[in-house]
Ligand SMILES: CC(=O)SCCNC(=O)CCNC(=O)[C@H](O)C(C)(C)COP(=O)(O)OP(=O)(O)OC[C@H]1O[C@@H](n2cnc3c(N)ncnc32)[C@H](O)[C@@H]1OP(=O)(O)O
């Protein structure tokens with residue numbers, strides 16, 4: 001398979017540093033975390049094991065995993081001051097702004113005082129994010145002040161229980177787990193690079209994560225799963241999807257959830273999440289959302305040779321689980337926090353401030369004339 005031609009703008013194709021955490025697209029389509037194939041991890045591990053892997057370089061044994069889960073469990077509740085801040089954020093706020101504020105505010109009340117506290121800071125954010133998202137959502141939308149602690153074993157199950165107030169099915173917990181594994185890490189993507197740039201100034205963990213959330217928010221990055229959902233819901237049938245997408249391409253509109261900066265022919269996360277979307281569709285009985293999504297996938301490949309990235313089938317998968325569209329990208333935050341924090345720690349281990357150069361394209365040197373002559 002020939003490599004994607006990646007030169008020119010956007011720093012494409014340039015190495016910006018080293019990492020032991022992840023490879024993306026090395027053989028055209030693969031994705032590995034610390035040497036493990038992402039499909040293997042999605043099939044045979046849990047999100048907490050992947051978080052441990054990214055923070056420690058090795059998968060945990062049972063005792064290590066039990067201790068890690070107990071540590072995260074004890075960190076799930078939110079400080080009262082943060083709950084009060086979340087109560088003040090309006091229902092029509094962008095949920096990614098809520099996540100950004102939540103991470104930033106936690107850094108005020110529980111700061112990372114020095115780098116010896118970096119793991120605690122990362123684990124605290126990991127344990128608290130599901131409650132930050134759902135406490136705000138349930139208060140602003142339903143007027144309910146939820147209890148932020150549940151007895152759910154996994155963070156995915158914890159999130160679903162906080163959102164719905166009832167025990168999630170074993171299958172929905174597993175789908176959340178798989179989704180969180182797929183989104184956990186992706187080398188020097190835009191949000192992770194933001195976190196590393198921030199870390200390179202020797203800033204604190206909360207600042208690095210807050211900046212990364214702002215970067216993930218955009219529709220060209222994490223925001224694509226929500227944008228894909230909004231688009232799919234406008235299509236009435238597979239035929240309608242193809243017709244409307246043709247119009248979008250004609251108008252040179254971007255089709256969200258398709259294409260990738262590094263992968264050339266496929267995103268290895270797509271096949272995994274697509275299979276779950278199909279399974280959920282069949283169990284739901286109404287497969288139209290899945291059928292329309294498949295039509296989109298076929299159309300984009302046939303007309304533009306563009307393939308679904310990780311975001312596209314996440315849209316229908318989350319929708320089949322009853323998750324509100326506006327929470328799709330915040331779920332990505334709950335997962336990618338592990339990759340971001342692991343990169344912050346790696347950057348700190350061997351740091352030099354990240355400061356590239358620019359090619360100047362402005363006017364020639366000149367002098368400041370009197371204001372009356374301008
Ligand atoms: C988890 C993630 O963050 S995955 C990415 C999520 N983002 C999206 O799904 C947004 C839609 N996709 C895109 O905008 C792009 O594919 C990106 C931002 C992901 C990658 O951008 P690039 O690296 O610049 O893409 P690439 O070099 O492959 O683009 C080649 C051509 O295909 C076009 N193209 C790429 N993706 C799309 C798309 N989704 N819809 C329509 N056209 C597209 C580009 O406009 C470009 O055409 P041009 O040369 O005429 O300008």
Ligand SMILES: O=C([O-])CC(=O)C(=O)O
Pocket residue numbers: 024183185186188189190221261262309310
């Ligand atoms: O790597 C990228 O550019 C975007 C992406 O797929 C991710 O961050 O998961």
